[in-house]
Amino acid sequence: MTATRTHTPPGTRPAGPARGRQSVDRPAGPRTAHTAAAQDRPRRPLAALAARRAFLVPMGVAVALLIPLAVVFPGAGSWPAALTADLSGPLGRAGDWIIDHRDSHPLFLYFFGHISNAVVVSVRAVYVLLLAAGWTGVTALAALVAWRLAGIRLALTCAAAFVACGLLGMWVPTMQTLALMAVAVAASVVLGALLGLAAGLSPRADRVLRPVLDTMQILPAFAYLLPMVLVFGIGVPAAVLATVVYAAPPMARLTALGLRGADAGVMEAAASLGATGRQRLLTARLPLARRQLLLGVNQAIMTGLSMAVIASVIGAGGLGDRVYQALASVDVGAALAAGIPIVLLAVVLDRTADAAGRRIGATPVPAREQHLLRRVFCGWYGRLLTFLVAVAAAVAGRVAGSSLWPGSWTVPLADPVNSAVAWMTGHLYSGVPVVGGTADWAARFTGWILDPLRSGLQAAPWWLLLLLACALGLLAGTWRTALTAVLALGAIGALGVWEASLDTLSQVLAAVAVTLVLGFAIAVGAARSARAERLLRPVLDVCQTLPQFVYLIPVVALFGVGRAPAAAAAVVYALPAVVRITTQGLREVDPAVVESVRSLGASRSQLLRQVQLPLARPALLLAVNQAVVLVLAVVIIGGLVGGGALGYDVVLGLAQGDLATGLVAGAAIVCLGLLLDRVTQPAKED
Amino acid sequence: MNTTTPAEAPVFAVDGLWKVFGPEKAAARVPGSADATGLSATELRERTGCTAAVRDVTFDVRKGEVFVVMGLSGSGKSTLVRCLTRLIEPTAGSLSIDGEDVLAMDAGRLRALRRHRAAMVFQHFGLLPHRTVLDNVAYGLEIQGVGRGDRRDRAAELVAKVGLEGLEERRPGQLSGGQQQRVGLARALAADPEVLLFDEPFSALDPLIRREMQEEVARLHHEEGRTMVFITHDLAEALRLGDRIALMRDGRIVQLGTPEEIVGSPADDYVRDFVRDVPREQVLTVRTAMRPAAAGEAERGPALAPATTVVEAIEAVARSGGPARVVDHGRCLGVVDDAGLLAVVAGLPATPGRGVAA
Amino acid sequence: MRDAHPRRPLGRHGATLLAATTALAALTGCGAADMTRQSSPYAAAQGAKTVTLSVQSWVGAQANTAVASYLLEHELGYRVDTVQVDEVPAWDALSQGRVDAILEDWGHPEQEERYVRGKKTITPGGELGVTGHIGWFVPTWFAEEHPDVTDWKNLDKYADLLRTPESRGKGQLMDGSPSYVTNDKALVKNLGLDLEVVFAGSEAAQITQIKQFAKEHKPFLTYWYEPQWLFQRVPMTEVKLPEYTEGCADDPQKVACAYPHTPLRKYLNTRFAESGGKAAGFLKKFHWTKEQQNEVSLMIAEEKLSPQQAAKKWVERNENVWKPWLT
Known part of the structure; x- marks a missing residue:
């Protein structure tokens, strides 16, 4: 019997929760990007007609506006100089003013100064605590917590991970990163939760916050660094705050999503029992959103970790700094030795948060059925006991005289890795029979794809590109999407970085194309065989969590300096998300449909082409969107290996303290990200 | 089930209640307007952009x-x-609870x-x-x-x-x-x-x-x-x-x-x-099926309470072979016979007072 | 769901915000907080005296830092933290006290004006003993085959040989990290050369590329500098540019001359210089030659020794050099 849920007419409910993209989570961690349920409305002829009208009218307006502009400012390709605002003067002066007044102006003394102070004090407190606990204490505590949350396997993984950090000779940097992370993640969770609370409870706050959070979500990490350096100077406070700003949006989004998505029936039941607003929030809405909240914390940890590495460029110290230093001496082995602890931290933190998430909602096993040891460790006294055991371990470590990791217990990793890399670059660079060396590939990729694309984009009249953006926006969404796209592109022109942005755009497009071709191919394979997927999973995890800095150098060694290695690094980074989303999308195709098509005698390729791919369309679209956003992030970092364009400008801004160049490039990246994200947005807003 | 005494104050008294969904101002104008009374739901929606979910509802809950x-x-x-x-x-x-x-x-x-x-x-x-x-x-x-x-x-x-x-x-x-x-x-x-x-x-x-x-x-x-x-x-x-x-x-x-x-x-x-598909004999009572007693009928046959359902009456009538009396507090209200009961089952118009004897 | 009561979450948030602000104030203490006087949170943990040194991204600077760190730790009993920061931001960090010393500076007149003479938060720490020089270089084998390439006037002749996929049909002049001092774009333009400046984006990328070119025996032209350990691996010869004269590079748009020879200098945070005790004294006296620095650099970059191991080796072999620094 079908049950009708409410009898109110449609359209009278408040807009449903979870509209739009549920999860363009930054794929900083394993198991992050899960497919959103992007609804795809069936296209009826009438709807198609209406859609065409919705397409033509704004398009007409755009044409009507742009043609006169195009006539007034002819010029072949480039953006007209008359429509450009030169910001270098004011920005340069602002930068100088800040540096000159940082130690005297009340804004800095009474506001930023306190923030900075609080960060330093808290990071220091955590760091001193971690050092005091020593390796024995930290490892014991981590293992016990993991054991309480998940079980013996995770506990062993945890312990092994920390021991590995020690064995690699990275104990102190690991603790520094951990301290920085702890403070940054705690702050971003609090900040994100507060923002999420506002957006989840007040529709008005949601309307204001949603576009801001959406935008922050797609910004490359690099774009956040310069404004922080500007205010706080190089050092831990700037790094922590950049991490907070970067990691808070996912938390805020997921909190809002959880709060909005609270089961309406439960909320109504609470209201019908006469609960006050506060009671409804505390006893129903928040507990109902616990899963999402925890997922948000997990996301904050993952994004925070990836940012903590990138923030080494502005003096975050810790593991990221070791990677960065190793990069300077072209020492892939050393970079890897510092990169592995990052991957391990990511995996351990992710799995632990995941386990905590799975515990929620699961029925607690009655105490009498539990293992004796577990029974001892449950409840609040279990918590106390955990703490005491960790303290005991710490004290034992101290007594044994090795509170820091003993210097002799390290395993040299750098040498074998470096010789492997040397072999690889030595043998693959050129002269490989038949397929040619990697250098040849890079040359061809640059000459046949990147160059034509770049010259094409740069030669195209600017108003044509604006019209193109408008058309793409309308195809992907509504007139609002189109307006955002056009304004973003227009802003790029107005900032005076038209050419550089198109250069970056050409790299993004080329790398996205490669990513999608490879990603879809791998995903189709992985979706067919569970074994292939199992084998693939750890590889994808590592690709996603390994700091990009680690593989930038081997990539240069293989592809030479230029745009090709930047694109290659971007492909490596974006591939996991694409593979994952696509595989999941293909697997989630309704089995009933697949079965019925099989019964009609369809071949495998027919099944794939006619059923699985069309039905997985929302997932494929999401994969495209993710690929674009992720590739952009790395293409920017590619400025470090000769990618040039906007990435180089940002690096230059950071390196020279040149705000004008850096901030303008940062703003252009923001606009580019906005443009690319909006025109590939899979979920249509209605 | 309990019978209720109407004299007691109702628990809920609902009078002329409206609920119109839609833009607040437009919705407030709908109750009592000509649109609301004359138009169907679809027409109303097209005309005013509002949906009237509850229209002028009045009842008491005792x-x-x-x-x-x-x-x-x-x-x-x-x-x-x-x-x-x-x-x-x-x-x-208006809406009140216990007044x-x-x-x-x-x-x-x-x-x-x-x-x-x-x-x-x-x-x-x-x-x-x-x-x-x-x-x-x-x-x-x-x-x-x-x-x-x-x-x-x-x-x-x-x-x-x-x-x-x-x-x-x-x-x-x-x-x-x-x-x-x-x-x-x-x-x-x-x-x-x-x-x-x-x-x-x-x-x-x-x-x-x-x-x-x-x-x-x-x-x-x-x-x-x-x-x-x-x-x-x-x-x-x-x-x-x-x-x-x-x-x-x-x-x-x-x-x-x-x-x-x-x-x-x-x-x-x-x-x-x-x-239409309701088994009427299970819901309707002998009140519906009875006719005035003819001479002598008020004294003979099995006695049934007025709340007896038709299906129960059929059994009584079938057992006795003749009409049954409907008796309330010792007074005979009328009789039911097989024709009256069959008419209920068949869904024919109720027959009280017709005085048909088969 | 539909709800009769209007909710007012903002009032609650106001309270939360207030609480957070109060907590922040309580945590940091009331009154002014000068963030230009905050040291690194990692400094002086566990009660040890800590010195924070800035390491720039090039290996020469790593060599300085490695040896200084080793001696500070093993001879003077300090704990040393190193942070890798680019040159210009390093000045800012030094001024704020997040870094105590820069051991190798290639000349930043603007920053010197602001921090040393203006704010007086940074104090010069004397010369490092090494003289730096920036220039354009080609591989020595190439210069031997075509001796005329070492004059900038003849570079156009070889533009074809120097072409790469990135150089837009011209010859490639490879530049390194954006943080380095460079006039190359203006130079190419003002000297009217058929070259395209391609930025490797980081020194690491540039070195990798140079080594790859050397292995392939492919001619190249690169921005490079001395002292640099890479010369030992890939011998390179400088291309003569129009001679450097005092003031010829003052206008960055019109520059058309070679780079100067710069004595590299050390800078210390003023407070550290005054109250840094033995460490500050030691860093002021730290002074060595180009060859000595290269010896350490090479161990780090080519033998892939860790900076600590390289420093240890060098310190063991050169006691007579460093003994005077400690007095």
Whole structure:
């Protein structure tokens, strides 16, 4: 019997929760990007007609506006100089003013100064605590917590991970990163939760916050660094705050999503029992959103970790700094030795948060059925006991005289890795029979794809590109999407970085194309065989969590300096998300449909082409969107290996303290990200 | 079931109640306007952009009765029941509980109403998934600020009452639908409310479980005599439980009456169509089927109470082989014979007074 | 769901915000907080005296830092933290006290003006003893085959040989990290050369590329500097540019001359210089030659020794050099 849920007419409910993209989570961690349920409305002829009208009218307006502009400012390709605002003067002066007044102006003394102070004090407190606990204490505590949350396997993984950090000779940097992370993640969770609370409870706050959070979500990490350096100077406070700003949006989004998505029936039941607003929030809405909240914390940890590495460029110290230093001496082995602890931290933190998430909602096993040891460790006294055991371990470590990791217990990793890399670059660079060396590939990729694309984009009249953006926006969404796209592109022109942005755009497009071709191919394979997927999973995890800095150098060694290695690094980074989303999308195709098509005698390729791919369309679209956003992030970092364009400008801004160049490039990246994200947005807003 | 004494003040008095969804200002203009009375729902929506879910509804709920509101989906019945405790704010009209104006209540008094006087049971249960059965049942008391020990004692009592003993520490996710709805019922009962509001409580359940739950409600009503407002789209359920039934269509009440009135004399074609498949002999009583006693008939034959259903009368008539008397407090109201009873079964117009003798 | 009561979450948030602000104030202490006087949170943990040194990204700077760190730790009993920061931001960090010393600066007149003479938060720490020089270089084998390439006037002749996929049809002049001092774009323009400046984006990328070119025996032209350990691996010869004269590079748009020879200098945070005790004294006296620095650099970059191991080796072999620094 079908049950009708409410009898109110449609359209009278408040807009449903979870509209739009549920999860363009930054794929900083394993198991992050899960497919959103992007609804795809069936296209009826009438709807198609209406859609065409919705397409033509704004398009007409755009044409009507742009043609006169195009006539007034002819010029072949480039953006007209008359429509450009030169910001270098004011920005340069602002930068100088800040540096000159940082130690005297009340804004800095009474506001930023306190923030900075609080960060330093808290990071220091955590760091001193971690050092005091020593390796024995930290490892014991981590293992016990993991054991309480998940079980013996995770506990062993945890312990092994920390021991590995020690064995690699990275104990102190690991603790520094951990301290920085702890403070940054705690702050971003609090900040994100507060923002999420506002957006989840007040529709008005949601309307204001949603576009801001959406935008922050797609910004490359690099774009956040310069404004922080500007205010706080190089050092831990700037790094922590950049991490907070970067990691808070996912938390805020997921909190809002959880709060909005609270089961309406439960909320109504609470209201019908006469609960006050506060009671409804505390006893129903928040507990109902616990899963999402925890997922948000997990996301904050993952994004925070990836940012903590990138923030080494502005003096975050810790593991990221070791990677960065190793990069300077072209020492892939050393970079890897510092990169592995990052991957391990990511995996351990992710799995632990995941386990905590799975515990929620699961029925607690009655105490009498539990293992004796577990029974001892449950409840609040279990918590106390955990703490005491960790303290005991710490004290034992101290007594044994090795509170820091003993210097002799390290395993040299750098040498074998470096010789492997040397072999690889030595043998693959050129002269490989038949397929040619990697250098040849890079040359061809640059000459046949990147160059034509770049010259094409740069030669195209600017108003044509604006019209193109408008058309793409309308195809992907509504007139609002189109307006955002056009304004973003227009802003790029107005900032005076038209050419550089198109250069970056050409790299993004080329790398996205490669990513999608490879990603879809791998995903189709992985979706067919569970074994292939199992084998693939750890590889994808590592690709996603390994700091990009680690593989930038081997990539240069293989592809030479230029745009090709930047694109290659971007492909490596974006591939996991694409593979994952696509595989999941293909697997989630309704089995009933697949079965019925099989019964009609369809071949495998027919099944794939006619059923699985069309039905997985929302997932494929999401994969495209993710690929674009992720590739952009790395293409920017590619400025470090000769990618040039906007990435180089940002690096230059950071390196020279040149705000004008850096901030303008940062703003252009923001606009580019906005443009690319909006025109590939899979979920249509209605 | 209990008979009610109309003299007592009604629990709920609803008069000219409207609920119009849509832009606030436009919605406020709809009640009483010519549009509202003349137009169909679609036309109204096109004209004003508003949807009238409840239109000019008037009824009383008497103390101790089971008042059923029934209608198909979209008829406005769920909106109506939510208006009673202002979970949905009515647009116009008046509404009082025990003579107290509900629409004039401030937030505090309204909460008190929801906490102590009217509790609701929902179609999809609305249980908190992260709490145990016991804590779910105690939730209403927790909101009222009852101490932990007290509320758990009371909740344990109610868990036993709805037959869920031994499942106190389970989570709702581990229960069957029927068990979950028992939790919902216990939660509503925990506050010992004056009125229980049921919003299609059993339509998400399997037929067998539904039957069982209906019996449970009937039992509760029988034991405690609590006033109930019951929303359903299932006619059989309405007829089984209701003392009186309000049948809704497009936001209006098209007929309000006892089950027998609804089935026996439908107000219009819509209602007639609705009740066509009802086994009339199980709902209608001998009052409908009887005719005035002919000479001598008032003394002979088996005696039946006026509330006897036709199906029972058929048995009596078949056994005795002749007409049966309808006797109320020793007075003979009339007789039923096989022709009259057959006419009811066949759905022919009622025959009282026709005096046909076969 | 639909709800009769308007909710006012903002009031609650106001309270939360207030609480957070109060907590922040309580945590940091009231009154002014000068963030230009905050040291690194990692400094002086566990009660040890800590010195924080800035390491720039090039290996020469790593060599300085490695040896200084080793001696500070093993001879003077300090704990040393190193942070890798680019040159210009390093000045800012030094001024704020997040870094105590820069051991190798290639000349930043603007920063010197602001921090040393203006704010007086930074104090010069004397010369490092090494003289730095920036220039354009080609591989020595190439210069031997075509001796005329070492004059900038003849570079156009070889533009074809220097072409790469990135150089837009011209010859490639490879530049390194954006943080380095460079006039190359203006130079190419003002000297009218058929070259395209391609930025490797980081020194690491540039070195990798140079080594790859060397292995392939492919001619290249690169921005490079001395002292640099890479010369030992890939011998390179400088291309003569128009001679450097005082003031010829003052206008960055019109520059058309070679880079100067710069004595590299050390800078210390003023407070550290005054109250840094033995460490500050030691860093002021730290002074070595180009060859000595290269010896350490090479161990780090080519033998892939860790900076600590390289420093240890060098310190063991050169006691007579460093003994005077400690007095």
